[in-house]
Amino acid sequence: MRSIHEANLSGQDTTEAYIREFPNREQVRMMKIWLENHEPGTFSFTGLVDPTDVTVVTPQATVDYGYCWFSLSDGPAIVHAPQYELFCSVSVFDMLHNVPAVIVNPARPILLIRPGQEVPNGDYTIVELETDQGLILIRMVVVDNLDEVQALHPSIRMEGGSGDMTRPVQRFSPGVEEAGRAIIAAGIPFLNPDEAFGKCSGDVGDITLAGGVMIGQLGTPSDTVRYGTILTDADGAPLTGNDTYELTVPQGIVKGDGYFSITVYDSDTKLLIPNDLGVYDRTTYSAEPEPDGTYRIILSPNGKGHNAIPTGRPFYAILRAYVPVPGADMTVGITRH
Template sequence: MNDESILHGAPIDATIRGAVIQTLPLFEMMRMRAVTTARRHAVLGFASDDRASPLRWVNQFTHTHRRLGPNDREVVSPNNDTVFSNAWLDLSEGPVLVDSPDMGERYWTLGLLDAWTNPFAYVGRRTTGNHRQRTLVHGPGWCGTLPDDVTHVIAAPGADVWIIGRILVDSDEADIARVRVLQNQLRISRLDGCDAAMHIDTRLDGQPVEVPSATLYQALVDEALSRNPPPAGERPDWPVAPEALAALLPRVFDELRRHAQPHELGGGWAIPVTVRTSWGQDYLTRARVARNFIGALGVEEAMYPTAEIDADGKPLDGTHAYELRFPPGAGPKVGAFWSLTLYRRSDCLLVANALGRYSIGDRTPGLSHDADGSLAIRIQAADPGPGVNWLPAPPGELFYVVLRLYQPHADHLEYRYAYPPLRRL
């Protein structure tokens, strides 16, 4: 037993705690499946006539056709660069085909997460290109015949897979319309060409569950374990006695919420998620990310350095003005694009402002560089005037910023890049 197995002064059985830490990603993934799958299929109708039913459709895409803004409160720290296409695969009845259209030159990715939150595979610009593709995804043990037109094959480690799709979009209505057409061409089918959609019982009503009951936790984990074997070398000591589980769950959930361990990058910057394709045996970090940043893709696809403090170590506060200055030739090194997004600390959401700007980056129209080639971004509540690269901050409120790096170069991946601090003016 170590220091982390003692909360609020009372010792916790290390074996039971370890079992919860190991299985918590399964529960969180099943919870997200309930929240992000649809009750209604465009052709097949509702999964159930009862609006309170936990039945949901899987093996179909659902889409967000616009960039998220301050009125969107379902997801914390949302990106303001892409639209989302979301799908949950159920491979228990056989493989599925995922069709994706020609994406032209734009950035896009379909990231596949297994039930243990490992981002184990991708389809998209970085990995498979931007041409029209047909990807076969199958579960363990499948050895059927591949259709002739399959371009890629992905072997999933279990029956449940979460596909999180991101497609880059400009803010103008014409590009939003073009991307909507692309999203609507994403399709999931069976090998015989039929729609793969099927409904499942999520056991949840889609409402937030801060700390689950021991009965609910046990049921969801049991079901997920039966469909998604633990990664190689991992054997959770499961199940746990109901009484012990009921006593432990609130304390472990609280611990994971309060104790984040981001990777320090210098200059007040830290990165909360550093996974590539698997968490390996780092069960504690895997559980923390599942609790606080679920859905994170691997750092080779995107990195999210985050700053909550300025150059002097003080919290970023909308009462003051700040400058983030990238020296000449020392901007973020990426294969796709980068952006800087601001969020209010109190709720981790985007902040409404008169400019209607929630992020700024290398694709921002009118971005200006200084005469020496440096790039300065002003972060403050009041309009700094013309010719300034301005990211509006909330007046008098604490905030934080996230530097999103899409397809980061080795300087970032190997932690050699010098992140400039935010300096209070």
């Protein structure tokens, strides 16, 4: 039986094949950019992400990312992560944008393995991948402690993972590619973020997964992170950089060891919007709650207001809830002033 990706590479120049292949294309694109300056099986770190970082669309701002692209073609690999008092997560992605594991504040090394490979001796959290190549993404929340976070970088490492990084990508005619992207984009307003990403192939439909990757590559399944997208105002109009909006983040959406963030992105680039204040998000750590436990956040052109984030360009926002409360209402209220 052929794998899903082998079927994608069958040479069918159709919009259906393009949509199936879209997650692989985007993963390979990101991997190639990273490999231009880094070796497989080694970690690189972003520090605090700013608008000049174009490695991945829709990044978080007050997070230090660690990236490690790897290959298991020569055997398993082991990831060592540090103990950290604030939020730290280790996400494992394959090239089809499956997310077989997200481990929060890992207590032991993580073993990455392909089916049929021999498991080495040791006490590991074992994660099995569907593709040889993949990505480890480490997120460490930064709360006025960047020096402390950066001091942990040497302890974050991978044993192995430096195998063959070759990954095939199907080519499509320009017309099919344009039509495929249009179909994916048209489905985004109807996308349920809780259903956008899966742990293995078949968990998520082709258009749903492609839409999730287009609007937020490296998103993860809802049992570890839940997402809410704010694309329009209460009347359904696109969000502009000239108006001021008030968001209300509901209370009780994360557990005690989790946190939420609201981040604003440029509608065209899907990257952070440059601003003189250097403020791109508000989180549990940087916003003041209301007496009822909700959070009132202002999105304004100049960044003025309570728990404010500057805009100044057409934008959208994403709510992320890490270590979420299952079934909690993630609806963000929005009013235009």
